[in-house]
Amino acid sequence: xxxxxxxxxxxxxxxxxxxxxxxxxxxxxxxxxxxxxxxxxxxxxxxxxxxxxxxxxxxxxxxxxxxxxxxxxxxxxxxxxxxxxxxxxxxxxxxxxxxxxxxxxxxxxxxxxxxxxxxxxxxxxxxxxxxxxxxxxxxxxxxxxxxxxxxxxxxxxxxxxxxxxxxxxxxxxxx
Amino acid sequence: xxxxxxxxxxxxxxxxxxxxxxxxxxxxxxxxxxxxxxxxxxxxxxxxxxxxxxxxxxxxxxxxxxxxxxxxxxxxxxxxxxxxxxxxxxxxxxxxxxxxxxxxxxxxxxxxxxxxxxxxxxxxxxxxxxxxxxxxxxxxxxxxxxxxxxxxxxxxxxxxxxxxxxxxxxxxxxxxxxxxxxxxxxxxxxxxxxxxxxxxxxxxxxxxxxxxxxxxxxxxxxxxxxxxxxxxxxx
Numbered sequence: 001x002x003x004x005x006x007x008x009x010x011x012x013x014x015x016x017x018x019x020x021x022x023x024x025x026x027x028x029x030x031x032x033x034x035x036x037x038x039x040x041x042x043x044x045x046x047x048x049x050x051x052x053x054x055x056x057x058x059x060x061x062x063x064x065x066x067x068x069x070x071x072x073x074x075x076x077x078x079x080x081x082x083x084x085x086x087x088x089x090x091x092x093x094x095x096x097x098x099x100x101x102x103x104x105x106x107x108x109x110x111x112x113x114x115x116x117x118x119x120x121x122x123x124x125x126x127x128x129x130x131x132x133x134x135x136x137x138x139x140x141x142x143x144x145x146x147x148x149x150x151x152x153x154x155x156x157x158x159x160x161x162x163x164x165x166x167x168x169x170x171x172x173x174x175x
Numbered sequence: 176x177x178x179x180x181x182x183x184x185x186x187x188x189x190x191x192x193x194x195x196x197x198x199x200x201x202x203x204x205x206x207x208x209x210x211x212x213x214x215x216x217x218x219x220x221x222x223x224x225x226x227x228x229x230x231x232x233x234x235x236x237x238x239x240x241x242x243x244x245x246x247x248x249x250x251x252x253x254x255x256x257x258x259x260x261x262x263x264x265x266x267x268x269x270x271x272x273x274x275x276x277x278x279x280x281x282x283x284x285x286x287x288x289x290x291x292x293x294x295x296x297x298x299x300x301x302x303x304x305x306x307x308x309x310x311x312x313x314x315x316x317x318x319x320x321x322x323x324x325x326x327x328x329x330x331x332x333x334x335x336x337x338x339x340x341x342x343x344x345x346x347x348x349x350x351x352x353x354x355x356x357x358x359x360x361x362x363x364x365x366x367x368x369x370x371x372x373x374x375x376x377x378x379x380x381x382x383x384x385x386x387x388x389x390x391x392x393x394x395x396x397x398x399x400x401x402x403x404x405x406x407x408x409x410x
Contacts, residue, residue: 016207020195033284042203052214054278054344056216066280070346071346071347137280138280161184
């Protein structure tokens with residue numbers, strides 16, 4: 001990241017190769033189409049490039065990437081909802097009920113029953129392997145709040161995975 | 176179902192092959208390449224926060240110099256030693272918080288809402304301890320004049336602070352605006368304490384303290400508006 005700040009294109013290309021699949025998966029975990037995820041990935045990198053000076057050497061880079069990706073995703077989310085159904089629907093969906101139809105991948109299908117904020121935290125913590133503190137930084141919240149969201153998400157996942165299709169999920173044949 | 180089993184299910188799902196088009200990555204590289212040049216990272220947090228406190232102090236002093244230092248001249252030593260250090264400490268806290276708000280993924284120790292409440296409650300406590308004149312003359316007329324004067328100094332202090340940190344990037348402009356507004360509000364209260372010779376407890380507790388939450392609300396509104404405009408422009 002420091003070499004990227006110094007203007008090294010090799011370092012930038014390496015970062016793009018390594019971080020993009022994670023960010024792409026992060027976008028896909030939000031019930032988003034592949035084309036939208038591609039667009040947001042590109043938009044995120046343009047923003048990352050524009051504000052790369054705000055990364056502080058020595059700090060963990062992953063939360064920084066995710067904080068920017070999250071910002072882009074929230075903007076996209078609000079824009080698309082406004083365009084589709086106006087303010088009333090925005091308020092309802094921000095409460096956490098996601099029902100946007102799309103071609104779900106394995107992870108997306110698994111996380112689909114979760115509210116938006118819990119899905120985001122689970123994706124970062126359990127899928128990307130970030131620490132509680134890193135997730136708290138990326139989501140501008142406290143560690144306690146992240147823990148609470150994880151707890152609630154697991155409760156919900158336990159209900160949905162355990163009750164609806166235990167064999168399917170456990171066997172790994174998700175799609 | 177146990178938590179470990181859910182972990183396994185999530186891991187399996189995450190390991191599923193992901194068909195990210197290499198052309199997308201290539202296109203991103205091509206977009207970035209032409210403007211790739213060395214950038215100077217942001218200065219240390221303490222330096223930016225120190226600069227913000229100095230800007231706010233300068234606004235307060237300039238305002239009081241123009242209007243007169245009647246308040247500080249009327250204060251006794253105890254009042255001065257309680258009011259100004261408290262304002263200084265709160266301004267430092269707000270400045271550090273604002274700097275963190277302008278750096279993505281910066282660790283937040285105090286949430287913006289808590290900062291507004293903490294600043295207001297701390298000021299109320301200090302003012303209640305310092306000013307014991309319980310008469311209330313011209314409560315509304317004198318109070319509104321002070322509130323407006325405080326806000327007239329809070330707004331430039333908040334805007335200058337925002338301008339100072341324009342190289343930063345607020346992932347949540349509304350909460351960054353709230354913190355900038357709080358910082359500006361503290362500058363406004365500083366000006367009032369230097370200038371206002373009305374030491375009636377009710378006047379100071381209500382109207383001087385009100386500068387902080389009102390300024391914070393204005394800052395949040397401005398931040399929200401900026402984000403809304405940026406989003407509309409991006410359509």
